[in-house]
Amino acid sequence: KPVPVLAIDGPSGSGKGTISRAVADALGWHLLDSGALYRAVGYAASMAGIDLSDSAAVTRCAETTKITFRDLKDGGETRVIVNGHDATDEIRTETCGAAASAIAAIPAVRTALFDKQRSFRKAPGLVADGRDMGTVVFTDATYKIFLTASADERARRRYKQLKEKGLAVTLSSLLREIEARDERDATRKVAPLRPAAGALIIDTTGIPVAEVIARVLTVVHTG
Ligand code: C5P
Numbered sequence: 001k002p003v004p005v006l007a008i009d010g011p012s013g014s015g016k017g018t019i020s021r022a023v024a025d026a027l028g029w030h031l032l033d034s035g036a037l038y039r040a041v042g043y044a045a046s047m048a049g050i051d052l053s054d055s056a057a058v059t060r061c062a063e064t065t066k067i068t069f070r071d072l073k074d075g076g077e078t079r080v081i082v083n084g085h086d087a088t089d090e091i092r093t094e095t096c097g098a099a100a101s102a103i104a105a106i107p108a109v110r111t112a113l114f115d116k117q118r119s120f121r122k123a124p125g126l127v128a129d130g131r132d133m134g135t136v137v138f139t140d141a142t143y144k145i146f147l148t149a150s151a152d153e154r155a156r157r158r159y160k161q162l163k164e165k166g167l168a169v170t171l172s173s174l175l176r177e178i179e180a181r182d183e184r185d186a187t188r189k190v191a192p193l194r195p196a197a198g199a200l201i202i203d204t205t206g207i208p209v210a211e212v213i214a215r216v217l218t219v220v221h222t223g
Contacts, residue, residue: 002140004029004125006220007133010147011182011193012097013154015204015212019147020129022213027127027220032120033069033078034130034137035100037113039091040067040082042099052102055109062103062112093167094158094177101181104131105188131185134196143219146195147212149205151179 006023010016017033024031042052044065050057070079080088090096103109110132117137120126128137134144149157155175162169185193195201200219204212 002142003121003123004143004220005121005133005138005141006125006127006143006145006216007138007141007196007199008127008129008145008147008216009131009133009135009193009196009199011131011154011185012178013158014147014149015157015209016129016147018209019204019212019216020127022209023216023220024127026213026217027125029125029127030120030122031078032117032126032128032130032133034113034117034128034133036069036080036091037067037116038100038104038109039096040080040087041065041109041113042101042103043087043091043096044082045103046096046099052099055106058103058106059108059112062109067116089165092162092165094162094169094174097181098177101184105184105190107190110136110191131193132191134199135194136191139196141196143223144196144199145216145219146199146201148201148203151175151182153205154178 008016008020020031041062045052045058045061048061050061052058066083068081070081079086080091134141155171155178158178159169159171159174202212202215
């Protein structure tokens with residue numbers, strides 16, 4: 001029997017990160033934060049002074065950047081190590097989100113990250129969080145969910161998250177950035193953001209996190 005995969009896709013601020021982590025913990029499954037991989041490449045390319053529109057250079061960067069996830073024993077936020085440097089905080093900024101979105105539109109970059117993402121599929125199961133988990137990387141996923149929420153609500157959630165991290169942001173600029181990033185993710189030629197065929201679409205606007213987690217767990221428990 002193949003190792004089960006729960007693919008959770010959706011735009012930024014849809015609650016994917018929080019929900020995926022909670023569901024993976026509840027099931028005792030592995031977690032793939034694919035957005036962190038794109039952020040890490042965007043970060044590495046920026047640090048190396050690479051022009052993000054230079055597809056060949058960015059692709060080489062995606063092929064050579066060493067990205068590892070380190071789980072903390074106290075259950076704190078998973079650390080993201082990029083070429084030996086703990087870049088967990090740096091990759092969460094909206095600047096890095098925009099860089100990730102730019103380099104994620106390069107087909108060869110996506111190819112470079114494909115096998116790495118697939119390698120996270122290990123027993124007893126995997127929760128895969130991203131934009132194309134159900135449509136491209138795990139087309140054979142056992143369960144497919146697409147999380148969304150209104151742009152206003154998604155901006156408010158991101159605002160809260162970034163504020164808690166002590167980052168200087170304004171709600172109006174965040175809303176603009178999020179809308180621009182979603183537009184680019186949804187309209188790009190390769191692996192555009194869209195629900196996979198047969199995906200259960202959950203609009204989380206105004207729904208408490210605990211309830212969304214319960215709904216997703218129901219999908220896994222009842223097939
Ligand atoms: O999910 P997160 O906001 O961390 O993702 C950052 C960016 O990485 C997204 O805006 C998107 O452009 C890209 N991404 C992607 N495919 C994925 C995950 C993220 O293209 N599976």
